[in-house]
Amino acid sequence: MPYIPHDAAETAAMLAAVGVERLDQLFDEIPPVLQAQDMALPEGLSEMALQRELEGRALANAPLRCFAGGGAYAHHIPAVVWEIAGRGEFYSAYTPYQAEASQGTLQLIYEYQSFITRLTGLEVSNASLYDGASGLAEACLMALRIQGGDKSILVPENLLPGWRRVLDSVLGLQNIRLVSVPYDRATGTLILPADAGDAAALIILQSNALGLLEPVDALTDWAHAHGLLAIAVVNPLALALLKAPGVWGTQGADMAVGEGQPLGIPLSGGGPYFGFLACRKAQVRQLPGRLVAKTVDGQGREGFCLTLQAREQHIRRGKATSNICTNQGLMVTAATIHMAALGGHGLQQTAVRCHERAVRLRELLTGVPGVSLPYGGAFFHEFVVRLPHAAVAVRDALLGYGLLAGLPLSDWGMGEAGDLLVCTTELLEEADLLAYRGALTAVLETL
Amino acid sequence: MPYIPHDAAETAAMLAAVGVERLDQLFDEIPPVLQAQDMALPEGLSEMALQRELEGRALANAPLRCFAGGGAYAHHIPAVVWEIAGRGEFYSAYTPYQAEASQGTLQLIYEYQSFITRLTGLEVSNASLYDGASGLAEACLMALRIQGGDKSILVPENLLPGWRRVLDSVLGLQNIRLVSVPYDRATGTLILPADAGDAAALIILQSNALGLLEPVDALTDWAHAHGLLAIAVVNPLALALLKAPGVWGTQGADMAVGEGQPLGIPLSGGGPYFGFLACRKAQVRQLPGRLVAKTVDGQGREGFCLTLQAREQHIRRGKATSNICTNQGLMVTAATIHMAALGGHGLQQTAVRCHERAVRLRELLTGVPGVSLPYGGAFFHEFVVRLPHAAVAVRDALLGYGLLAGLPLSDWGMGEAGDLLVCTTELLEEADLLAYRGALTAVLETL
Amino acid sequence: MSDSIFDHDHHAPALALPSDIPAALLRKTPLNLPNPAELEVLRHYTQLSQKNFSIDTQFYPLGSCTMKYNPRIAHTMAALPGFARLHPDTPAQGMQGLLQVLWELQEWLAATTGMAAVSLTPAAGAQGELAGVAMIRAYHAAHGDHGRRKMLIPTAAHGTNPASARMAGFDVVEIPNRADGDLDMAFLDQHLGPDIAGIMLTNPSTLGVFERRITEIAARVHEAGGLLYYDGANLNAILGRVRPGQMGFDAMHLNLHKTFATPHGGGGPGAGAVAVQERLRPFLPLPVVAREAAGALRWLDEGDLPQSIGRLSAHGGNIGVLLRAHAYLRRLGRSGVGRVSAYAALNANYLLRELQRVGYQAAFPERRASHEFILSVSDLQKATGIRALDVAKRLLDFGIHAPTVYFPQLVPECLLIEPTETESKATLDRFVTVMAQIRREALEQPELLREAPHHLPVGRLDEALAARRLDVAEAL
């Protein structure tokens, strides 16, 4: 009986105390017709057999040197991060509603919120949302609440398509209109629309789905000039290097949202990651999700607790700022430890290395016959190369060299068939970049 | 500067407080001629680069399905064991000399001692020795202290050769004579010597190096009849199944010693493991190593502390029962959690499974043409098969099938060239046993 | 002694920023995150962890959230490099091992719930609910039935239910419960009609009792053209014994971080897989794993399921959590799942009896408890002014987490208690002893409770000050 402690004598004593003879009788209020169907489940495994089975499955996912990004990035995670985040006291703890019994998690979230506000240059960060994309949907809903009335959102066409689909799904339920803003096919960056229509907010990407840096100051100022809120979508690691959304343009962006995965979260096939969302203090009552504040106890000792819970569904029910309850707590735990372990300096160093590797690989790949660069603009650690063959075929062929070479833009319905979005991180050494060039050269020769 | 926190300002402030200007001046009492030679070390690596290098090295050790034993056994270790043993509070704690600040480790050792006494049927267990072999050397020294005078030890020739070499090394330093007791080449079990000479103790193996069970009752009684102490050498997992040394023969063995590795310790290429040593309470003052006892504090609260430290080198110095200081604490932590996680029932179940697998594999292998069984006696989970080719060559050929097929006895200077010592544990499923038979059949056909 | 990570900051020299990025786009101000040494990080967060209660260290008799043992093997398996290092955009041929795990989990959850199809993608229960009601919306829309704007929800439902319904564009109509805990059928009948999209129920309900007329409710809702949504928060009560599909539900979510023993992690990540009857399959959120004829597995996308409600997150959901749930369910197997609910019910009913024995009052004394039950301490409040919150805070002093209090709001001064099947009789007996002592204290030394907790790192915190002052980030 895995994980159930009762032995026969204990069970018997408890049944006797309850006043029944068999376990089945505990379900005597449930109509018998609803009970005890046989289920098409395999028989249980011992822990040993389970481990063997899952280790086999894990080995079936070939280890690849990763040059893919597109919203999920392969970074080094210091050993200390998950050694601590995996401790039972974090791992198996409940949501910190009982503040006195949760000071560890609460102080950690407070530190997380502090880190995010410093990265984004905004004043308030919530305690996390599910992921970057759903976080952006929440940011749009928040903007609509702030702006009032039935309005639309201006969505750049060079937003990651997966993110756009989430906006479609979530905002579509409330009949919110998403107005696409095209990008310049030559530069890859956004074309400012002629007018803002009835939009409540403009989404501003840094970087965009093509890896390119956008003129965020101008975009922010344009949004504000047209009475829109500016929602910044940012990579938190890049913010160690790039200008903080809070100081974009004249007034700064109003919200910053993004995918937290680059901060110590394993790729894990796509999740769990976490979304961060920061805003101005004036708008904190429209912020969805949990929020931790510092306070004192009766003796004046400093402590931490959840605050402004009246925004949340467990208090406000149907009128809450969001339905979110469980968020991505343990990921925030890991991200906080990760940011502390790297420190401000280490984060900046990592960001610089990611960028330097990208510059170098871009240079190497342009030396491969037939390979060109469709876009010339500045970038952080992702860039598009245009291949003389279908990028999907090239990507698949490079799997044989142990490389995940990047993301074919055609998978997203973007760019040309030969366009491949390539990403580098600090994990890649010069030898890896050279190996990529070599493998690509070989593959292109045979295709 | 890995792991050193000081920044330049902090270093400067501290140097100023000390009254020197440079770090070098802190070494001004050391003759300059002795200082600052250049060292042939490579430059340091980042954690990321280190991880990559060592993961590469780890992959260079091919994963093999393990049929080798010979004193080190591949068992399933429940995930909970090292998740807890790896917690910083156990992992990075000091020796529990400050009892009040070490109640976790001390209570755990007390529980370990309790478990070992119940497995061995003896009254006292120390807190561990380095490994089984060095533990046996300590047990011999202990026997000599108890018996007094210049005496010898009777050592079975079917003791694991690695263990015999440790006895030679350690006991040889004090000019203690080791008298070999031969085994019957037909049965593989010990031949009782005609007389005991001036021996202080007889070593009794359960099982012996050939995997065979010895007639421990008769051997124990013989030892006692000749005025010798009986030192039991046992596999702790087998004791879940086999008679406890404390009740061997009429009076029971006097000491039990063994390799603790089967109790939740990874194979790790040979260590760290741990040796356990149990004895009668009357002889506790001759026991080497640390010992934990239950006691009370000033308010009558129960607590645990190291006891009888006057036996140990840090108090008794040159007159200590042993020079041992650091023992194998963390391994004992893991072993204790392992025994608790399996429980008495689970240990017994595991032991039974190990045995059943061995019976089954032995049956399967005897069906392979040319393979025979040199010994017919009872065994726990190891047995010898006689192959029609050199066991070393067969073992090497089977590596290509992903199998570590066993230990060639010729490596030990025992048996015949074709003799291979094969071990099974609960990790091996029927499919593995069939695969072994298939691979062996194929290899024997081609050799 | 309070210790902040900001106390551990060693000055690091400034870095040169890349010259190929326009200066206007680069960070202008230094990044003011602290630069601690690794030991300082380790020690700080290890010490913080020790200020938490957790399943690994304490008993959580916490109603409405199944806080049971989270097997460590699930954690170590999810951390295997073959899973942890897998990029989500790896082509299917490079992630067959993972897809196999997810596909099996889909199949097993369908079997366990009596549903036809499963999507694992929702990141938590609330997102599962949103997906569920969005599928109901899409179903009606696909049938040209655009007038169904109202969702029926019991007053006692989890707060996420109305919030999710609103987020999916529905108006919420609340249905009261009767004094015996069952739903008010007369009220239900009054409201069923062509504007009703469906009903969201959890069964056993948040009152800790099984809704006995569920089959009848389902029939009436279906007759009125509505669909039934099952809130899986209380699935632990009936796991392996009663299947929502057989009760008549059309869609549901499962809280894998409750019923399927994945850890709460101090507030997440969870996973809120959704399961549906055949007619809702076309609307499942994406992606879903499918097995092709040749046995190869792949993700289904918009092309495969054009009627899907779409994507709820950028990738496949909280896959690391799904791996843990798979490991747990694989350990339990066919005969193990039924034991979960049997012993969860045994523990709850035993505890209810024992707590009644030492003087506590049950909210529904005539009903069989499910996996949880409600006590009310209104009698204490009348006698000494002691409230449910005071009892809850005092429990913390004994190293026991507080039950859920003031939920459901229907029952005044209530404690909602769920022991779960992984706690031993000895733990329950100790809890009873402590609760008996607290009851005595409430009557004899009420100030002891009102000022509790006494033995934790901090005493009762000033939440009003927290909201007023709103210090939510370390000042620069």
Added chain:
Amino acid sequence: MSDSIFDHDHHAPALALPSDIPAALLRKTPLNLPNPAELEVLRHYTQLSQKNFSIDTQFYPLGSCTMKYNPRIAHTMAALPGFARLHPDTPAQGMQGLLQVLWELQEWLAATTGMAAVSLTPAAGAQGELAGVAMIRAYHAAHGDHGRRKMLIPTAAHGTNPASARMAGFDVVEIPNRADGDLDMAFLDQHLGPDIAGIMLTNPSTLGVFERRITEIAARVHEAGGLLYYDGANLNAILGRVRPGQMGFDAMHLNLHKTFATPHGGGGPGAGAVAVQERLRPFLPLPVVAREAAGALRWLDEGDLPQSIGRLSAHGGNIGVLLRAHAYLRRLGRSGVGRVSAYAALNANYLLRELQRVGYQAAFPERRASHEFILSVSDLQKATGIRALDVAKRLLDFGIHAPTVYFPQLVPECLLIEPTETESKATLDRFVTVMAQIRREALEQPELLREAPHHLPVGRLDEALAARRLDVAEAL
């Protein structure tokens, strides 16, 4: 509330024992180990862990044992399946990855110590010492020099030194230290002669000062035909700066669990690698890793090193510990090793000054501290009866581990303090503040110290009762 694992025992049905093993050899009595549920095991031992001080949670200003940060990366690397699941009898071709790590560690330790050759096999410092003096014994024996039965050891040496010498069959002659901490050369000269096998020294000595005339001592011992053994316990003081090989030592051990940051694990496992000059290489304990011409690595055995002192354990030693030391040294590298001793010395000298500033008395005030230093609280004892042990126990109340007390025995009421290089100035400053407060308390409220600790799970324990009653295992 005390909780024993024996409290968690659920009855398990008896198992059928194998019939093919003679009944006389089978267990007669049931195996009375408890049968707890997995959650009970996890919770019990997790809670126990929280009753420990550890580096990960507390500062250890612990003289004679370098308690510094144990990098977690070393732990995760040693746990890689390619290392952890490797059977020791795997043929060399199947463990080249591991052998490469061990071979590099041998090379690097040789470079770091200025020695010619290294064996990694000793399981701990004491076993390293035994190996070292055994090699000295074997060396003399190989030269037919059988009369050298005496080993010179300073009175202040670690207790393992005389114990190891005795275990290797030597008689021990103790050498006193002078008032300035250096060795008494006159005494040394008196005893040097044809019956002297060698001398065991640690430098810096256990008095926390560097033996300034080490070169002269080495010359005299060598001249008398003896060899010098270096006890590596204090190597952290000079790592990467001064090499024992250059000081004139012939053999030594290294405590990898001190200088090389492998964890103490509550008392082990350690690793006590030995390093020797060329002339002792033939006597190294087995096994040793060697690189063959073609680059392949293999274990050397008795056939390769026929003069070896032999094997000290059944396999290759504490390999998991060696992996951790390798990882640490690889992180540090050439320029990192020197920083270790530089900052260890800075922290020690700073702390000594600061503690003197708040009133504590140094044992050797005129000497430069090495990586550690000695205070004496004889003044407090005279004034109020407060002893070093009381100061030590009171420190625990502040979440700081006690220094080593009453060692070396030479200095009355001494505290031996070693902060290590991985502790920050802020931690040292806090320690000084606490020590200043304790000093005030000692003078003003001495009973506060005498009854300390007050804030730990237990108060001062009755060790006499423990030895008298001798309850060393749970009764059946």
